[in-house]
Amino acid sequence: MNQFLLRLHLTPGIGMKGEYLVAQWLTEHPGQLRNLLPVHISEIAGILPQHREKFERGFMSDKISQALARHEKESHYLTFFDPQYPLMLKESWLPPMILFYLGNLNLLNAQHLLSVVGSRKSTAYSEIVLRQLLPELVARDMVIVSGLAAGVDSLSHQITLQNRGHTIGVIATGLNLSYPASSQKLQQYMAQHELVLSEYPLDAVGKRYHFVERNRLIAGVSQATLVVQAQQKSGSLITANIALQNNRDVMAVPGRIDDPLSCGCNQLIQAGAKAILTAEDILDEYPSLATK
Numbered sequence: 001m002n003q004f005l006l007r008l009h010l011t012p013g014i015g016m017k018g019e020y021l022v023a024q025w026l027t028e029h030p031g032q033l034r035n036l037l038p039v040h041i042s043e044i045a046g047i048l049p050q051h052r053e054k055f056e057r058g059f060m061s062d063k064i065s066q067a068l069a070r071h072e073k074e075s076h077y078l079t080f081f082d083p084q085y086p087l088m089l090k091e092s093w094l095p096p097m098i099l100f101y102l103g104n105l106n107l108l109n110a111q112h113l114l115s116v117v118g119s120r121k122s123t124a125y126s127e128i129v130l131r132q133l134l135p136e137l138v139a140r141d142m143v144i145v146s147g148l149a150a151g152v153d154s155l156s157h158q159i160t161l162q163n164r165g166h167t168i169g170v171i172a173t174g175l176n177l178s179y180p181a182s183s184q185k186l187q188q189y190m191a192q193h194e195l196v197l198s199e200y201p202l203d204a205v206g207k208r209y210h211f212v213e214r215n216r217l218i219a220g221v222s223q224a225t226l227v228v229q230a231q232q233k234s235g236s237l238i239t240a241n242i243a244l245q246n247n248r249d250v251m252a253v254p255g256r257i258d259d260p261l262s263c264g265c266n267q268l269i270q271a272g273a274k275a276i277l278t279a280e281d282i283l284d285e286y287p288s289l290a291t292k
Contacts, residue, residue: 001026003068004033005079008041009098010067010201013055016213018045019097023080067201075100075175075202084109092220092246096199100175102191107143107166108221112286115145115218115243117236118152118228119261126152126229129253130159133226136279138165140289145170145222147214148183148196152228152236157186161194168195170217172210179206215239224249224285226276230264237264240273249285251276 008019025044026033038056047055058064071077078085078099086108089095101108114137118126134144134156144160146153148169160167169190171179175198178184190196199217200210215238219225225243227250230236240250251274255262269275276282283289 001033001081002077002079003072004036005081005097006071006077007059007064007068010071011055011059011064013047013051013058014041014045016094016096016199018047020094021045023097026081071100071201076102076105078105086221088113088222089217089220093216093242095220096217098199100198100201101195102175103193103195104166105195107168107195108197110141110143110166112140112142112289113145113168113222114142114282115222115225115239116152116156116228117146117215117218117225117230117239118156119230119234119236120149120151120153121261122151122155122229123261125255125259125261127155127159129228130155133276133279133282134159134165135163137282138163140283142286142289143168145218147171147211147218148178148187148190150180150182154183154186156228157190157194161189166194168197168221170197170214170221171206172198172200172214173206174198174200174202174204176202177205211235212238216242219243219246219248222248224251224282226282227252227265227268227273229253229255229261230268231260232263232267234264237268240268249274251282251285 022044038059042052042055080097138160143166145168146156148171157167173179178187219239219242227236227240243250252265252268253276
C-alpha cells in the first residue's frame, strides 16, 4: 500500500484531490489494491479523458520507478493509512496522502498544537506579541506549528526554541530545499531536533500555489490557529479560512486600525474570531491546559 501511494503521489497529473479520491476508494474497497490498474486509477481520480493516457503511461514509467526508489532510500514518509498519521489532519479538508518528514514524528501527535501565522513583512509589534504570548504556552507543553517563512513564522519557531519548547515547520518545497534561504539554518536545526513536514517530493521548488496548499496542512494539524499581523489579502487569512472550514478555532491579535498589517486581524475579529490579548486567552480554548 505504501509504495502504491508514494508512486501515485510522484506521478504528475493526478493532483491532491485525485489522490484523495483514490484513497477514499481504497478505504471503501479493502483488499482490492492488487486489482487496481492505471486505467481504473485515472477513472477513480476523475482525471480528464484527454489527460488519462499521459497519466497512465507516467504511472508505470521507469522515471517514476526511479523516483520511488530514491524516495524509499533517501526520505522518511507517512501515508494516509499509517497509524501514526495524525487524526486532526486526517479529519481536515483534503488531507495529503503522503507526508514527508524529518525529525521527531511524535510531535505531530502531541496533545496540544497551535498554528501561528502572520505577515512575512512583520514589524516589531509581532515580536513583542510573540514574546509575550509564546513562553507561557510552551511552558504548558503546547507545540507551535508554523511555516518556516520570513517574519511571523520564523519568529514563532525561534521564540519557541528559545523558551525550550517544541515546534513543527511545514514547508512548501522538498525537504532537501529551503525557502526563503534565510530560513535554511533554522530548518536544518528543526529537522534534527524538532520536526519539519512537507507533502512535496525531494527537489520540488516552492511554486506559488504550493504555499496555498501548504496552508491547509498548517491549519489541519492543529486544534486552533492564531493570526499575528496580516494584511487584508494574505496567505495568513487563507490559513484562517481553512481552519474555519475544518471547524477549528481561529484567534487573532488586534492592532491599530491605521496599520495595514493589522487590517486582516481586525477584520477576522470583527467577523467572529477571538481577540487575543494574553496567553490565557489562548489557553482558555484548551481546557485541559487552562486548568493546570
